[in-house]
Structures are given as structure tokens and as C-alpha cells.
Amino acid sequence: MEAKIFDRETILDLVVNFIPLGIILFFIGAFAVFAPWGFEPMASGLMFAIMVVMFLALAVLTYLSAKAIAGDEKRATVYAQGQAGLEGAEPIHGHDDAADTSAATDAEVDDTESTSE
């Protein structure tokens, strides 16, 4: 189940959040190595705590939301935003490669693993 939800497509969607995670990680590392003001348990502890807490919170929320979104994607038909329940709306197959939905090219979208509909 997990593996199915977090397939290549989903991971690709999540890259957008991996970047800020990476930036925070970079600064955690950088400040661990370079400490121009020295180390002091209270101040340095708070410094790392802010970054670590943010890292974890973002990681957890990204995981949970990806599970909800990608899970529903596999489970039910996917529509463009604002079109679920619209009469005559064409479902999007699997992924929202927006470029593909504009024309009638949706047939050649290449995600074979999409089980929607």
C-alpha cells in the first residue's frame, strides 16, 4: 500500500517540499560545522531546535498530505480543480500534467499504473 502510494509520480510531486527540507538540512549541517559564536547549550540548543522542529514538522505534514492526496488519487477518479461533480467534466487520468489536459491528448499520458476509474 505504502509503496503503491509513494510511487515515482508522487515522489516527483513532493520534490517541491524536499527543496526547503534540503535547505534546512544544509543550514543544520553548516551551523554544526561553522560556529563563529561558539557553542553554548541554551542558545545553540534553541538554534538547532528551531531548525530540527521545522524540518520534522514539514516532513510529517508532507508525508500525511501525500498519503491523503495520492491515496485518493489511486482510489477515486481525479478531476481538474473545481470540476468534480461538474456535468460533462472530463476526468484527468492519473496525473495532472497540466500541459496534457489542455488538448485532447490525454490518451497518451503514460502512467500505466494509474488505476483511476
Next chain:
Amino acid sequence: MDISAQISLTVLMGVFLVAVATWLTRVENWRSYSPVGGGAIVDRSGYVEEEKPAGIIRWLTTVDHKDIGILYGLYGITAFVVGGLMVTAMRIDLVTSESLLGTATYNGLLTSHGITMLFLFGTPIIAAFANYLIPLIIGADDMAFPRINAIAFWLLPPAALLIWAGFFAKPLGLFGPAQTAWTMYTPLSTGAAGGSADMVGGAGVDMMLLGLHLSGVATTIGAINFIATIFTQRGEKVTWANLDIFSWTVLTQSGLILFAFPLLGSALVMLLADRNFGTTFFLSDGGNMLWQHLFWFFGHPEVYVLVLPMMGIVSYVLPRFAGRQLFGFKFVVYSTLAIGVLSFGVWAHHMFATGMDPRLRTSFMAVSMAIAIPSAVKTFNWITTLWNGRIRLTTPMLFCIGFVSNFIIGGVTGVFLASIPVDLVLHDTYYVVGHFHYVVMGAIAFAGFAGIYYWFPLVTGRMYQASLGKAHFWLTMIGTNITFFAMILLGYGGMPRRYATYLPQFASLHQLATLGALIIFVGQLIWFWNMVSSWFEGKRVESADPWNLADDGVNTIEWQWFGTKLDTQLATDGGEADEVATDGGQVDADDASADADADPETNTE
């Protein structure tokens, strides 16, 4: 005089509240509103089936999300007018290096302008869109808690009166408006208790704190309602994967409100206690830092509370006029959530210059750099959506594009401020004022206008006048950029913010900023006239798809609801033969394929 003024005010408020309560018990049979109206027979309550009462009683007692949305909208626009007039007076004051109004008045206007725009215009205007549209878009019958929805709105008018109390009391010789600026920094705001001898407004500050608290309660109630609605009231087909971007942003915003506003409430109560009851939360060592930490832990999320749903509106409306779906829809969703989380880890970037521990400071810089990424991602998504799109420059689309353009300047200046060395130079200068006004005016207000124009036909059943809409856009766009770019330059020159007077070398840039503000002012006059006259006399919209979205396959569900509404109305009020000139759409239904440049001149008059 202070004590007697406060006592008389208290008595006055008491009498007023009792009068309101008595009146309310008379206008309505409240038992019919209780959810289990009079025992077992739920059906008897039936506010849904009954016809709405007529006239003003309808608006006072409504629990319909669309009506409440309209109320929020009118409230927000009223506040926008008030805050706008205040700032116009301030900008005129700043034409000369001496203060024309007097510094006390200037400070009062400054404080009220900021608070009015953020709390009484920004949040409510978002609630207006969210209330009206989200139930329609996600297929809910109404909000999860309709009555609580009404309560949340009705707390706002008294909040506004309290926040503006000083302006009403001043002519009566009671007390003046607060002069604390919107950040209410201590020790300035602790007044007599803290040694500033209440030079900053006396009881006016207390009133403002109470009003802010009330508006915070209202906002929190509303946020809980949106969270409950989006989680539990979605239609069957609206899965998490299908949830539209506007609802996503409102959901995230509500989460931010839920965590940030209670903290503001606590801080306000502590400040009130310090001012009036002899506590010393902010008077002892470190008290000033404590206030700033508490305030900005709320304050930074607050700016995202305002901008996220507006980004949602742009992400929803902009693709309609690019003739394609939003590029990278899920990128936008995930980055919205990322902003939601990270906005709680950056607050001290407002405090870089306070002398806090430099190690601690760096971590806030790191997270501030990280939060810039999701915002940038969205910007690229909007631009990519436009790329090779079939763009129609209708008024809402112009405002969307203006949003993107201004948000880029606002965002980039923000990233510079997030860098500690840069901030130490620019902090508390007009550069900061320029930065956040590019976002709050250039982006947030622009998205608001985009939404208002886009859904104007949906709400009123009429079309606004396109030529006036375009004049409004261009004046606002040009005025905004003149004013706030001048401020950025002023900041580079070292002009400190929040002063009613300035050194002569800043005169020309200040005058330029005032010129821009006056251009904006004229633009808003045109807008106001357009809205009022079109609401009552605009051409009726007869098509369920006034924007011709179906041609591109980008129509959305709220217009389907509109179509149903039109169908049921048609029987009663047919008869107007006027053809509907939509802004950028086609004039005649069978005129087929409104090509990209059919607007704007063809159908405006």
C-alpha cells in the same frame, strides 16, 4: 478625567449591549433556531425550508453561507474604504517635511490604518470569498456550523467600533485613538504603567486591544468552521485529490489561524493586564523581548493568513483566462502546506535588530530562506500556466497578472530582508514598508479585486462595466508601483518608517509616493462607482457561463450552481432584451470562438 471617562464609557457600553440583547429577543423567535428546536421534532426548526424573512431582518438573522459571505464582503469593503481614507490623509500629510495634521493625529491614523487593513479588511474579505464559494465548490449544503458562522461575523462590527473608538471619543473630549502602531511594542504600549505616561492614547489603546481580541475570537471561530466544513462536508466526488486550490489554501490558512490567533489573544490580555491591573509581564527584565516574541509568533503567520487564500484565488482564476488548467497543480498544493508549517519557524526575522543571541538569529534566517522556495514555486507555476496559454486579458485576469508581477517584487525584497546583514541595514526603514506593501497591496488587494470582478456576475447576476474595470486596474497598478517603489528607494536612502516628519533630502521621493497614492485613490473611486452602479443597474447575465470557460474546458462547478439559479429565476423576471456584454467573452452566443483578442474594446462602451 480619565477615570470618569472610562466609567461613563463602560456604562454606555453596558446600556448599549442590554438594548441590543432586548431587541434581539424581540425580533425573532429564537426557539425556532435551536438545533433541536423545542424537543424531539427537529423538523419544526426548519430554517432551511422557510422563506427568508424580508428586508433588514433577513440580513440580521441569516445563517445562509452565501448571505454571510456577502455580509463579510460589505464589511471588508467598508473597512477598506476607511483604511484607505486614513492612509490618503497620511500621504497628503507627508507632502511636506513638516506634519500638517500634527504628529499625534498622524500616529493615530498610522496605527488604525494598519490594523484596519489587516484585521478588518484582509481577513474578512477572504472570509467573504470562502463563505460564499467553498460550500459551492466542494459540494456542501452549507458550512458545517451555520449559526456559528453567523456569530463569527457579528462579532466583527463591535470589534471595528472598539478599534476605532478613539476617533469617535476624541471629538467628545474623552480619549484619543491609539498611537502604538500595529505592532503595539512595549514599553510604548504599556502606557502609564510602563512609563510612557500614556502619550499613546490612554483608554483608546485599551479599546483597541479589546477590539483586536474580539476580532481574533471571530476569526478563530470562522477558522474552526472552515476546517470542519472542508474535512467533513465535501461532496462524494471531491476527494483530497480533487479538492480545488482555493479550498486548500483556506484550509491551510485556517490551520494557521488556529495556532496563531490564540497566542495573540493571550498576549493582548497580558498587555491589558499590565496596563490596567498591575501585572508586570512586559515590565520586568526581558519583557520587551517577550512581547516581540509573542507578537511575531502570531504576526508572521498572520501575513500568510492573508496571502495564502489570495494565492488560492489567483491559482483558481488565472488558469480560466489562460485557457488551460493550472500547471503543476499538486506542486501548488504541497507548497501551500509547506508554507503553512514553515511560517511558524521564521517569526524572529522581524527581530534581527533586537540584540537577540546571534546563534538563535541564524536559525530564523535559515528557515526564512527555506520558506521562500514554496512561494517561488507557485510563482513559476503561474508563469508556466500563462506560457503558450490562450490568454484573455479580462479585468480579473489583469489583476491576476498584476498580482504575480507585484508578488515577485514583494517576495524578492522579502528574501533580502531575511538575510541578517542586509536586514541590519534596512530594518525599520521604508524599505520594509515597501516590501510588505508590494505584498499586501500589490498582491493581496489585487487578488481580492480579481476575485471580486470574476465572481461579480455569480453573486449579483449582473456584469460590471468592463472599461471602468480596466481603468481601475491600470490606475491601481501604476499607482501601486509608483508609491511602493518610491518607498523602497526611500528605505535605501535611510528614511526611517513611522515618522510624520522627515529630512528635506527625502522630500521628492515622499512626494512621488503621495502622487502614486492619489493615483490609487482615483482608481478606487472608479472601482467603487463601477461596483455600486453595476450592482443595481449592470446588464443582466443570461448565460450560466459568462466567461465562456466551457470553450476551453476550464469551467468550474460554482457556475453550474449559478446556471441552476438562473434557470429558476428566469420564469419570474425575463423581459430584458439587452444583450449581455461580458468582459472579454463573446457578445453573442452563436458568434462562436471568442478569439483571444476579441476583448476588450469590442464590447465595452
